Amino acid sequence: MKRIGVLTSGGDSPGMNAAIRSAVRYALNHDIEAMGIFRGYAGLLNEDMKLFGHRSVSNIINRGGTILKTARCPEFMTEEGQKRAVDVIKKNKIDGMILIGGDGTYRGAITLSRKWNIPSIGVPGTIDNDINGTDSTIGSDTAVNTALDAIDKIRDTATSMERIFVVEVMGRDSGFIAMQVGMGGGVEDILVPERKFNLLDMCHDIVEGNVRGKISWIIVVAEGAGKAADIAKKITETTSLETRVVVVGHVQRGGSPTARDRILGTVLGSAAVELLIKGQTGKAVGVISNELNVVELEDAIKPKPTKINQLYELMRMLT
Amino acid sequence: MKRIGVLTSGGDSPGMNAAIRSAVRYALNHDIEAMGIFRGYAGLLNEDMKLFGHRSVSNIINRGGTILKTARCPEFMTEEGQKRAVDVIKKNKIDGMILIGGDGTYRGAITLSRKWNIPSIGVPGTIDNDINGTDSTIGSDTAVNTALDAIDKIRDTATSMERIFVVEVMGRDSGFIAMQVGMGGGVEDILVPERKFNLLDMCHDIVEGNVRGKISWIIVVAEGAGKAADIAKKITETTSLETRVVVVGHVQRGGSPTARDRILGTVLGSAAVELLIKGQTGKAVGVISNELNVVELEDAIKPKPTKINQLYELMRMLT
Amino acid sequence: MKRIGVLTSGGDSPGMNAAIRSAVRYALNHDIEAMGIFRGYAGLLNEDMKLFGHRSVSNIINRGGTILKTARCPEFMTEEGQKRAVDVIKKNKIDGMILIGGDGTYRGAITLSRKWNIPSIGVPGTIDNDINGTDSTIGSDTAVNTALDAIDKIRDTATSMERIFVVEVMGRDSGFIAMQVGMGGGVEDILVPERKFNLLDMCHDIVEGNVRGKISWIIVVAEGAGKAADIAKKITETTSLETRVVVVGHVQRGGSPTARDRILGTVLGSAAVELLIKGQTGKAVGVISNELNVVELEDAIKPKPTKINQLYELMRMLT
Amino acid sequence: MKRIGVLTSGGDSPGMNAAIRSAVRYALNHDIEAMGIFRGYAGLLNEDMKLFGHRSVSNIINRGGTILKTARCPEFMTEEGQKRAVDVIKKNKIDGMILIGGDGTYRGAITLSRKWNIPSIGVPGTIDNDINGTDSTIGSDTAVNTALDAIDKIRDTATSMERIFVVEVMGRDSGFIAMQVGMGGGVEDILVPERKFNLLDMCHDIVEGNVRGKISWIIVVAEGAGKAADIAKKITETTSLETRVVVVGHVQRGGSPTARDRILGTVLGSAAVELLIKGQTGKAVGVISNELNVVELEDAIKPKPTKINQLYELMRMLT
CATH class of the missing domain: 3.40.50.460 (Phosphofructokinase domain)
Structure with missing residues (x-):
């Protein structure tokens, strides 16, 4: 692992910047280069990226949004689009990808890792908290x-x-x-x-x-x-x-992320890099009861069980 | 002046509670009773009111909304409604009224003071800042x-x-x-x-x-x-x-009022009582350049000059 | 279980009010009376308490501090003080106690339940997050x-x-x-x-x-x-x-509690009452990975393992 | 006026960035170059500065602190230090100075304008609100x-x-x-x-x-x-x-400035440039009752009358 790529995709969520900062600096600290890829999968296809240094991610931990920006990318749904993405990854000597986002982002990560053999780790960045394998998603x-x-x-x-x-x-x-x-x-x-x-x-x-x-x-x-x-x-x-x-x-x-989202982003951004270093792929990171948790990407996007009915009954009882 | 009435009317605005607290305690401190009238002019007509003590207005200075609540009152537009209001005021031995709100509230205050000779002072409580005679309205x-x-x-x-x-x-x-x-x-x-x-x-x-x-x-x-x-x-x-x-x-x-709105409410609530004590009526209080300012109610509701065009040009130039 | 007592003790923490509201209303909803005990164990000794209705806990879920107040109580460390507390509990026909606070509060709950056979459930309310059996303490x-x-x-x-x-x-x-x-x-x-x-x-x-x-x-x-x-x-x-x-x-x-602390207080306050209804005593409630968790009070106050060193290394690496 | 210099000095205050943004963009819009001078008078002496473009001040209006930073500068109290500052100003072809800060900053501006004939305008940036000629200071x-x-x-x-x-x-x-x-x-x-x-x-x-x-x-x-x-x-x-x-x-x-401080900074930053364009010097800008106000720098730093006693009496009466 000499160079990783980091992108954010789907709706932005507060704490994504903490995850980016953590992934980039953790990588640099392990003598791995970090390529910031802008505008999600669209930026990947368009080679919209640059190498990040330590200071590229200064003063962002407390900022809402994502400095890597996000965009939709219908082309990546096509074989041709995927091929182009893989070409860009190889051309730029990116050995592994960190993909921060929700279930759409994870589907892309599954494609990259399973079909195209690009080492890929998902980080749960979405305000909806609908990703499995983590008590809470970033944002x-x-x-x-x-x-x-x-x-x-x-x-x-x-x-x-x-x-x-x-x-x-x-x-x-x-x-x-x-x-x-x-x-x-x-x-x-x-x-x-x-x-x-x-x-x-x-x-x-x-x-x-x-x-x-x-x-x-x-x-x-x-x-x-x-x-x-x-x-x-x-x-x-x-x-x-x-x-x-x-x-x-x-x-x-929007808005400055809460402590919880900043810390979750920080812990998961670095954990994702660590997984790549260890040669893992196709995984999603999360935190369960304050402990790091790793699941298959496919499991991460299965319907997440909720206790809606139970909470609803309690809410109504207390009103 | 042995007893005053206080009401809030129109849309609620943050800082109204500071004005209520200030009017009530200033009155009590001057040995004047303070009648809290609920739901604006509607509550006045319906005799929806109670005498307030010092503690009735404890712990409200930092709260949004108005503990006196507000409501619309079409009846007060009619002669009959006004008569009823005046009867209630007299029956309850209210010697002067503090009316907190925007231009609709002030129109009511004009009616009370000019037509029915009820000593009445207006306090500008509206988020729109469209009342004359004050740099800023409460809220x-x-x-x-x-x-x-x-x-x-x-x-x-x-x-x-x-x-x-x-x-x-x-x-x-x-x-x-x-x-x-x-x-x-x-x-x-x-x-x-x-x-x-x-x-x-x-x-x-x-x-x-x-x-x-x-x-x-x-x-x-x-x-x-x-x-x-x-x-x-x-x-x-x-x-x-x-x-x-x-x-x-x-x-x-909504929301907890800013320092400015709390202080403005505090200064104007007490100033309104002081005007009643001095025998004034038909006036509106305000603050101009950190100094208390008193105008006729009729002047307070004239169109307020703004510098919209000038500010707009500046905004566009700096974008 | 016909009547429960609720108290908060030790340093106040944001979200205690959500726990009080939840315990009181959950009890009332199950036809159990709820006695609000003021000033912690000191209030218990001094019979400083009153029956709470549904509206006694209205509009407090978003407020910092505790409406039950807290105080220190050295007398409760003595046999005599404890006897007095138990007498007050019996005299007031309180069948079970909900004790909201940190480790000092839990020690008192252990005394009440183990030594004096008063059914007692602890709810973790402390800003220090040093109670076992829960990912996070209220506040x-x-x-x-x-x-x-x-x-x-x-x-x-x-x-x-x-x-x-x-x-x-x-x-x-x-x-x-x-x-x-x-x-x-x-x-x-x-x-x-x-x-x-x-x-x-x-x-x-x-x-x-x-x-x-x-x-x-x-x-x-x-x-x-x-x-x-x-x-x-x-x-x-x-x-x-x-x-x-x-x-x-x-x-x-101080300050208005976060969503997390309000929800945690709400879930745990009702869960504590439910445990009393089920005849349990000497337990502490918590939430682990979004699921209710119950432990012995003695286990709850054992030193809580932290990952301070691990987090410190990560923090330093990312600076 | 072909080039202005802008500096912030003394304690930082929230809204200084809005004033910097406004001064820089207003100048650029009038075909005047804007030199950002870092670390106050110390940076001026040390030629610590660079030309600012439109984007140099993007995304700062909502940030606390000052992107120009501040520092103390005892050297500027000496004849020699002042000479050096004037040399730097002339060498860098700065035709006029905007000095944002409190009374210490204004004293420096008086020295520059009166003694050394450098066109200088003061902008009141201090949290203490102790500058005359303005209802409120920025921050x-x-x-x-x-x-x-x-x-x-x-x-x-x-x-x-x-x-x-x-x-x-x-x-x-x-x-x-x-x-x-x-x-x-x-x-x-x-x-x-x-x-x-x-x-x-x-x-x-x-x-x-x-x-x-x-x-x-x-x-x-x-x-x-x-x-x-x-x-x-x-x-x-x-x-x-x-x-x-x-x-x-x-x-x-610290902290993101309030609406009031951002708008005050915006209005005063541009007004200061406008005064320089009109050939004025030795003045301080302010806002009185929502209108621009200009005073001599010497008057701006005279003791500001307050109504402390009057406010104190009112506060005590309402407690």
Whole structure:
């Protein structure tokens, strides 16, 4: 292992920079060169890269986003695109790849390692926390805290104005963020894609609560469970009560990462390099109960079991 | 002056609680009773009120929202509603009123003081900063900082993903928040209701920038200047570039108030009581260049001159 | 189980309120009364308590500190004090106790359960993360993020002024906070009680770095490893370089809890009640890899293994 | 005016980067070159400088500290040092200087402009807000909000532990920060250098409050009014009550600037360049009631009138 390549792909997530910094400096410390590849797989195809030194990653551990940037890359889905990527890797004498991202990124890593024999290690960087083999993915803790901060602020005005707020948070396939901020925010209800819900029952609860004097409600919706605007409209139609809509949106991707995401990124970035040094490939790194954990990439992207129903019951009981 | 009434009305704004605390304790300290009136003018009509003690306003100076809550009150627009309000005021032996809110609140205060001879003082509590006679209204500093925090976070992801973001902030008639966060966030463009803009010119700039390699843009839109979703759609139609939409929304109303809003609320709440003690009525309090300033309520709600065009030119020059 | 008692003891930690809310409401939901006991074991001895309803714990999930307050209680170390506590528990018909705190609190819980046969469950509330049987204690995530925020701010001025900063964080026996913020802050060195360090070596590094042009340093010190002021003084004496001292202090105990601490408090507060319902005693609850975990109180307070040396090596390698 | 020089000197303050960005880009936009001078007057003497382009100041508006760094410079106090500085200015064809900092910086600007005829404009960058001709100096709003955040967090633990906290904030000659955070934090007492205080009276209040059941106190001390540790010790000696000490320290200098400090920096940086273009010298820029204000440098550093006593009376009345 004389030179590794590092890229970030898919949606950016806070803490990716900590992982980049850690991978680059760990490599340099082991006399391995580190090639920063820009714009994910697209940059790989386009040879959009440069060698990084120690100072290339200075002052980034506390920054949101990714200095390597990300982009989509449909070409990499094609045989031809993959060939080009492999040519670029070989031409640039890259002996192993560190790929930081979510399940799409991991699929690319599987292709690189299994089909094209490029030593490749995946690092879980995604706010959705939907990767197996790790308690938490890099960025999810920050995203949850950012969305929770929004909920806290909305609570102030919901209580003052005595209104129903429907708050949409990120999560197309995953109710992780919604469930976490709903639990942490002490909200009245949570809608997630993993769990069926009956809007009429909810409206019934609201009206009943209203009669008892409970006038402000916050309902958190994962984007995969429906659009906040639609749900708010239906609530108003059914209950005749005014609703307000907040879509927290891309704010959740940004911001200075939390301690947890910085440390996770730091631990996993270096661990990925160490695996390459040891001759491993096709693996994903993670942390389980504060211990490093390594799984096959294929296992990492299997559906991650969640305890949505159990948490939902608890949340409702405590409201 | 043996008993005053205090209410908050209109949209809530951070720092209202500091004003309530200050008015109540200043009154008590001068041997004046303080009646907390809930839900604005609606609560006044419905006699929804109670006497406040020193501890009624403990631990609220750092809280967003308003412990007195707010509500709309169409009845107060009618002669009959006003009569009822005046009856309630007299029945409860309230000798003077402190009304905390924006221009709607001030219109009510004008009615109370001029038409019904109820001593009334207005305190400027609104995030829009559109009240005359004060450099800043209570809540506007917090709202601007909250929206700016969102812009900072969006910048992280906009830079990483290289996209165009259209960010809608509050301000139906006022571009104040948009202009402040645009200036402070170093954004690429700002659309406000006070200033005509040409979307085609903006698209032209974007395409031209794109050619030069400038790929991430943040455009801030005050809600009064258009919907972010519509503007984003037009940009995409015209430039064929992908856009993302963020609506910061009601998050801007909440949150722990900034030092500035807490101090402004504290200074103005007590000043309003002092004016009532001195026998004044129909006035609004404010702070100009760190000095207390008193104007007629009618002057306070005249259109507030802004330097939107001048600031816009500066912002564009520095982008 | 008809009535439980809940108390917080030792240093307060952010998220204790989430645990209180959860325990109280979970109990009420299972038709068990909840007695809130104020000021820890001292309040227990003094019968300083009241029955809590559903609304007694409203709007506290996002608040730092503990609404039950805490206090020291030397009397409870004596046979006589313990007898009094048990009398109060019996007199008030409390069938089981939930004790939220750190190792001192757990020692009291051991006494209550083993010696006096009072069903008792411990909930880990301490910023030091030094309790076994749980990946993380309630409050430690918030404390680490608060201290990290201080480090980030100090970095700004350390870089601008080109000075050496010695920053003392909490941790009398534990380097947990120091190691976490040091890793997350990308600092130059970390001193913890668990690891010997040689100040002369550090001074040598500083001087050597200085020659190479590295002029700003941040050194994090756990309070158990020495006083920041003393260390700074020695650095100045040895290197002739100016130093600045920051003691982050009690700020680390306060603040709105992070999502993680709120959820951990929520999960563990209810789990503790559930254990009492099931007739268990002398146990401590925790979360290991997102799963509930129950251990004997005696095991919970054994020295917690840390990976200080391993993390330290990694930190130094990446600096 | 073909080339200007920009430097920051004295303690760094948040928002200095916004002023640098604004000055540099405003100059470039008017076809004037901008020389960034590093490490204040020391860098000027040592010719430590480089020409800045548009991108030299990208992505700094939201960063604390100063990219130009600061340093002390005793040599500039000497005739010889000044001569050297003037030689460097002339050699580098700098036609005018923008000097960002506090009163020490302004004294240097007076020397440059009056004695050596170098066109010089001062921009008020200091957290102490002790410069005349401006409602607020760049950085003071951020510093106050940072210190207030610390007070809010301490309040959580002070209330939970029922202790007396003595909190030291910055301000060697000025009680500005102490008074602002004390007012905004709703603290029990404030000690500032501008106002005599009687520690025995305060202890008397504390004991009296203690009898009435008021057990938690926060006392804010400006560093110029005494060391928190000494004051806490005397309180304990006099009252026998336990005290805790927090020194907020250099954290107050750092952090991402508030909207207000970014906008103030932006407005004043460009205004300073505009004054140079118009041929002015020896002036300081500021903002009074949202309008640009220009004063002589000598007037800017006269003692700034404060309303400490008036604010103190109000604070005490509302506690």
